[in-house]
Amino acid sequence: MRLSFDDSTEAFRQEFVAWLEANAPSASATTERPRSTAHLPEWAREWQRTLFDAGWLVPGNPPEFGGRNAGLLEQFVHREELSRREVTPSFNPQGLGIIAPSLLSFGTDEQKQRWAAPLLRGDLTAALGMSEPGAGSDLAGLRTRAVLDGDRFIVNGQKVWTSGAHDADFILAFVRTDPDAPKHKGISALVVPTDLPGLTRRPFGSIVAQDDLDFNEVFFDDVAVPAENLLGDLHQGWSVATGSLGHERAMLWLDYSEMLDRFSANFGRTMRERDLDDDPLVADWYGGIAIDAQALKLLGYRTLAKTQRGMSATEQSILKLFGSEAVQRANREAVEALGPAALDHSVPTGTASHLQLDAHSEGWFNRYLRSFSGTIAGGTSEIQRNIVAERVLGLPRS
Amino acid sequence: MDFELDDDQRELQAAAADILTKECPPAYLRGVVEGDHEAEDLWTTLCGLDWPGLAIPEEDGGLGTTAVESAIVVEELGYVGDPTPFLATTTQFAPLVRRCATAAQRKRLLGAVVAGGSGTVAIADHTGAWDPGAPPIGATRSGDGWTLSGSASFVVDGDRAEEIAVVARADTGPEVFIVPAAEVTTERATSFDPALHVATVTFDGVTVDDDHRLGGDDVAAGVAAALDEATIGLATHMAGSCRRGLDMALEYVREREQFGVPIGSFQAVKHKAVDMYVAVERAGALALFAALTVAEDDDRRSVAASMAKAAAGDAQRIVVEHAIQLFGGIGFTWENDLHLYLRRAKAGELLFGGAAEHRARVARAVQASGGLEHWNDERGAASA
Numbered sequence: 010m011r012l013s014f015d016d017s018t019e020a021f022r023q024e025f026v027a028w029l030e031a032n033a034p035s036a037s038a039t040t041e042r043p044r045s046t047a048h049l050p051e052w053a054r055e056w057q058r059t060l061f062d063a064g065w066l067v068p069g070n071p072p073e074f075g076g077r078n079a080g081l082l083e084q085f086v087h088r089e090e091l092s093r094r095e096v097t098p099s100f101n102p103q104g105l106g107i108i109a110p111s112l113l114s115f116g117t118d119e120q121k122q123r124w125a126a127p128l129l130r131g132d133l134t135a136a137l138g139m140s141e142p143g144a145g146s147d148l149a150g151l152r153t154r155a156v157l158d159g160d161r162f163i164v165n166g167q168k169v170w171t172s173g174a175h176d177a178d179f180i181l182a183f184v185r186t187d188p189d190a191p192k193h194k195g196i197s198a199l200v201v202p203t204d205l206p207g208l209t210r211r212p213f214g215s216i217v218a219q220d221d222l223d224f225n226e227v228f229f230d231d232v233a234v235p236a237e238n239l240l241g242d243l244h245q246g247w248s249v250a251t252g253s254l255g256h257e258r259a260m261l262w263l264d265y266s267e268m269l270d271r272f273s274a275n276f277g278r279t280m281r282e283r284d285l286d287d288d289p290l291v292a293d294w295y296g297g298i299a300i301d302a303q304a305l306k307l308l309g310y311r312t313l314a315k316t317q318r319g320m321s322a323t324e325q326s327i328l329k330l331f332g333s334e335a336v337q338r339a340n341r342e343a344v345e346a347l348g349p350a351a352l353d354h355s356v357p358t359g360t361a362s363h364l365q366l367d368a369h370s371e372g373w374f375n376r377y378l379r380s381f382s383g384t385i386a387g388g389t390s391e392i393q394r395n396i397v398a399e400r401v402l403g404l405p406r407s
Numbered sequence: 408m409d410f411e412l413d414d415d416q417r418e419l420q421a422a423a424a425d426i427l428t429k430e431c432p433p434a435y436l437r438g439v440v441e442g443d444h445e446a447e448d449l450w451t452t453l454c455g456l457d458w459p460g461l462a463i464p465e466e467d468g469g470l471g472t473t474a475v476e477s478a479i480v481v482e483e484l485g486y487v488g489d490p491t492p493f494l495a496t497t498t499q500f501a502p503l504v505r506r507c508a509t510a511a512q513r514k515r516l517l518g519a520v521v522a523g524g525s526g527t528v529a530i531a532d533h534t535g536a537w538d539p540g541a542p543p544i545g546a547t548r549s550g551d552g553w554t555l556s557g558s559a560s561f562v563v564d565g566d567r568a569e570e571i572a573v574v575a576r577a578d579t580g581p582e583v584f585i586v587p588a589a590e591v592t593t594e595r596a597t598s599f600d601p602a603l604h605v606a607t608v609t610f611d612g613v614t615v616d617d618d619h620r621l622g623g624d625d626v627a628a629g630v631a632a633a634l635d636e637a638t639i640g641l642a643t644h645m646a647g648s649c650r651r652g653l654d655m656a657l658e659y660v661r662e663r664e665q666f667g668v669p670i671g672s673f674q675a676v677k678h679k680a681v682d683m684y685v686a687v688e689r690a691g692a693l694a695l696f697a698a699l700t701v702a703e704d705d706d707r708r709s710v711a712a713s714m715a716k717a718a719a720g721d722a723q724r725i726v727v728e729h730a731i732q733l734f735g736g737i738g739f740t741w742e743n744d745l746h747l748y749l750r751r752a753k754a755g756e757l758l759f760g761g762a763a764e765h766r767a768r769v770a771r772a773v774q775a776s777g778g779l780e781h782w783n784d785e786r787g788a789a790s791a
Contacts, residue, residue: 093780274778286774289767296766297721299773300693300714303783307410307692314411324692327685391678398677402657402684405672 014082021079022086025065032059033096036363043100043366045212045223047134047173053100056364057131060098066129067105074113074121075129081317088260092267095362101134102366103172108135108181111253115198115241124179124200136174138182138201138227139250141167146392148183149192149247153229155184155199157243160236162186162199164229170386174225175210177203181253182229187244196246200238207232216378217371259325262309265332265383269302272339275359285346294342301335323401330393333383340377347373410695412475419476423483426456431487433744439490440601440747446490454523459497463505467517474636478643478698482691485647488751490602492525495564498640499633500526503572506629507583507621516570516585527568528637529559529608537759539574539581539630544610546575546582552617553577555584555610561758565606566595572621573610574630581630583621586613600750605758635712636701638759642715643694645723645755646687651748652726653683656733663735670733679729683722690715690722707783710772713765720762723752 014022034056041050049057060066061075069084070076079087091098099105105128112125127133144151153166164184174180180201187195203210207230212222241249276295285291308324308331315322343358344351354372371379384390398404412420430452438444453459462477463469470476477497484493497520504516504526520526532543544557555575565571571586592609623629657680660671670676697715700708727749731738738745756762776782 270778270780273773274780277774277778280774292770292774293763293766295774296717296768296770299769299779299782300717300721300766301689302779303696303714304689304692304718307696308688310410311692314409318411320411324688327681327688330681331685331689391674394678394681395674397681397684398671402677402680404657404661404677404680405669407672407674407677 014086018082018086021083022090025068025087026090028063028065029090029094029096032063033364039363045173045176046103046366047101047136047175047177049100049131049134054131057099057101057105057129061130066098067109070113070129074109074126081313085260085313088263092263093270095267095271095365097364097366099131100366101128101131101173101177103137104128104133104135104177107137107253111181111198111249112200112240114252115249119237120200120240133178134173134176136171136177136180136203136225136227137253138168138171138174138180140170142169146389148250149196151183151185151196153182153184154188155186155197155234157186157236158233162234162236162239164199164201164232164234166229168227168229169224171210171225171227172223174203174227175212175222179203180227181240183246183250186246190244193247195244196250197243198240198246198249199234200240201229201232201234205232205234216381217375261387262305262312262328262332265328265336266302266305266309268336269298269305269332269339271359272336272343273299273302276339276343279343279347279358283347283350288346291342291346294338294346298335298339298342301331301338305332305335326393326397326401329383329387330390330397333380334390336383337377337380340373340380343373344377410692410699412479416475416479420479420483423458423480424486426452427483427487431489433747436488436490436602436747437744442601446602449489450491450493450525451523453491453493457521459493459501459523460521462497463501463517463521464513466510467505467513468521469517474639474698474701475695478639478694481640481643482647482650482694485644485751486651486748488602488648488651488748489644492527492564492568492604494640494644495527495568496520496525498644499528499563499637500568500570500572502636503528503574503583503630503633504585504621506633507623507626509622512585512618512621519570524570525564525568526570526572527562527564528633529562529565529571529573530634531559531561531758533558533560535561535757537634539627539634542574542576542581544573544575546577546584548577549614552614553582553584553620555586555613555615558607558609560607561596562593562606562608563758564604565608566593566604571608573608581627583626583630584615585619585621586610586615590615598754600754602747603751603754632708634759635709638712638716638765639694639697639701641755641759642690642712642719643698645719645752646690646694646715648748648752648755649683649687649690649719649722649726652730652745652752653680653687655745655748656680656683656726656730659737660733676733679733683726683729686718686722686725690718693718710769710782713760713768713772716760717762717765717769719752720756720765723749723756724762727753 038052064077066075068076068079068087109125109128141151155162155164182199182201186197209228211226215221312322312325351373354374356372358373458480460469461472465471530542531537546553546555573584590613593606595606598605660676663670693715697711700711737743773779773782
């Protein structure tokens with residue numbers, strides 16, 4: 010089911026689909042797989058550049074930043090077609106989805122040319138330096154220090170969970186520039202090239218596998234960052250941070266929706282192969298997941314329709330919470346429904362798409378484990394519930 | 408399909424909410440529940456607003472708006488725990504007539520609804536199963552007419568509706584007969600929701616002439632579609648009752664203080680509130696989708712009905728449990744109004760198939776289509 014749009018939006022969709030079919034790389038061209046979320050094999054770099062040059066990378070952007078000044082609905086159908094075809098435009102997703110829009114929103118013209126354009130073209134990749142050992146859900150409690158010293162900031166401290174940092178060319182790092190101000194008011198955003206002296210990156214394995222290396226600890230030891238790399242105003246980094254995550258959230262639900270759609274097809278087939286069709290418990294939760302998936306789409310579409318009409322869309326606030334938890338339930342149930350067969354986690358859970366970062370070749374247990382990135386990263390489900398309770402339901406702050 | 412209401416629909420929603428706040432406040436509903444009065448005056452008011460005629464075609468005397476307008480009103484009526492025969496009349500009786508009757512029959516029977524008449528559908532057996540292929544009432548030819556025998560259970564408003572549409576087994580397949588209430592024996596069943604009438608309707612060799620048999624072209628398909636509409640109507644009504652439970656709980660936890668602060672400031676309370684909100688939004692979205700499948704004659708209607716009913720069932724579980732819990736001791740009293748609405752939400756779960764039954768239907772259909780996306784793409788209407 011898709012929303013149907015006016016003729017010009019549908020024509021836009023058709024134009025993009027035709028372009029995709031003519032230009033997307035073939036499976037044989039993509040055998041070298043990206044090893045992290047900031048590593049672009051040559052083919053992935055070329056793919057991103059091709060999209061950029063054609064104005065199909067971020068259609069809402071102006072042409073010099075990989076777009077064609079497309080409207081909201083056009084941006085939506087573009088994302089919808091990518092998502093349902095399992096095509097990833099950039100294998101540096103945080104660069105495309107969070108860091109580039111932050112640079113475009115808050116950067117000077119010079120910064121946009123120096124950092125955003127090459128990032129979007131795939132010439133550079135980036136990582137997002139937000140979380141710290143002592144600043145997770147309480148992001149504003151971050152303590153990495155940056156002291157302005159003439160024309161440079163001297164940065165000391167540590168980031169963690171910095172996805173892709175070991176392969177990234179730069180990190181958009183949030184640092185404390187005024188330790189005496191209230192915590193939200195003493196933060197600044199800096200573009201930190203990863204080749205600066207004093208910067209150390211140490212990748213560590215995720216819960217999925219010892220060699221599943223995407224997360225990094227990043228240590229800053231008297232790293233001298235040019236003052237011109239300050240993004241936004243000094244001490245105004247909190248608005249950059251919240252703006253950054255906002256970019257990511259607007260259409261994030263579509264990814265969960267597609268995950269649930271694929272789950273519905275893949276596990277439906279597994280049920281048949283393993284004679285689980287008639288198991289009433291399995292059918293019960295399979296039906297429940299389909300209902301979750303449909304509800305997520307409807308709420309997402311309604312959000313889009315309201316946004317398009319200039320109305321506020323409170324449903325938006327629950328899409329990440331609901332979508333990530335539905336995906337988690339789905340994969341949890343899949344593992345348990347299969348019984349001992351699920352122990353062999355090398356059995357693929359779906360057909361792999363060569364233009365997708367998501368590891369379809371994994372077993373259900375790994376997919377279940379990965380689902381926790383949805384309920385933890387970008388604001389845990391608990392924090393999401395607090396936010397919804399306070400901002401949407403009008404409950405008092407604690 | 409557009410999943411957001413248009414301006415006229417929003418206006419209807421606001422007007423309905425406003426009117427029902429005045430016409431069916433908690434004290435009025437309580438009066439019905441406690442047996443102080445019936446709800447005839449409210450029914451007269453609803454008919455005066457022409458709400459029963461919303462989804463009845465203009466050629467049959469109705470307003471000819473879509474199933475969405477009707478759903479808006481049904482949801483708002485669920486919100487106030489409507490004690491009238493509105494639900495059975497507009498979401499059970501009228502759709503069955505609309506889909507199974509001849510043009511002349513429609514004009515007469517639906518015209519009566521527009522004029523303030525009430526009706527219901529008898530189909531469930533004593534276990535509550537509502538299988539149109541095996542209804543508990545049998546129909547045999549007798550002379551030029553028909554003789555109906557058997558007993559239908561859990562007939563919503565069976566004790567007070569003026570016309571009963573009964574789905575009966577005939578040699579030739581399912582048939583639908585319209586039987587005036589005076590011809591049958593009814594016995595109102597006890598129910599934990601006293602504002603929702605449920606009755607056993609017995610047809611003790613009732614003889615009706617052939618004109619009382621709905622003579623449309625494809626009665627079997629009409630019955631199936633009408634049952635989908637009935638299911639959607641009940642799910643929509645439940646979504647409204649659940650929303651009431653949520654709103655009451657929110658209002659309470661904002662005000663109620665313990666340890667010197669509103670209890671709504673505690674995370675344990677907030678998280679329960681949000682879980683209710685998510686469940687209510689999920690149910691509301693699927694109810695609207697289901698109404699849209701009726702309005703747009705979309706092939707997904709039957710499964711959409713099951714999705715909506717299952718989601719309403721999920722929502723009532725969470726809302727009934729969390730709302731009472733958040734109210735604490737005061738929610739455990741008869742004087743508190745919360746239970747008036749939660750009764751309706753829970754009662755709805757027990758009629759026209761519960762959440763588990765509907766999830767199983769959804770599972771079968773979606774799996775048979777090769778997953779949800781295929782189901783949507785294959786069966787969904789191509790355009791708005």
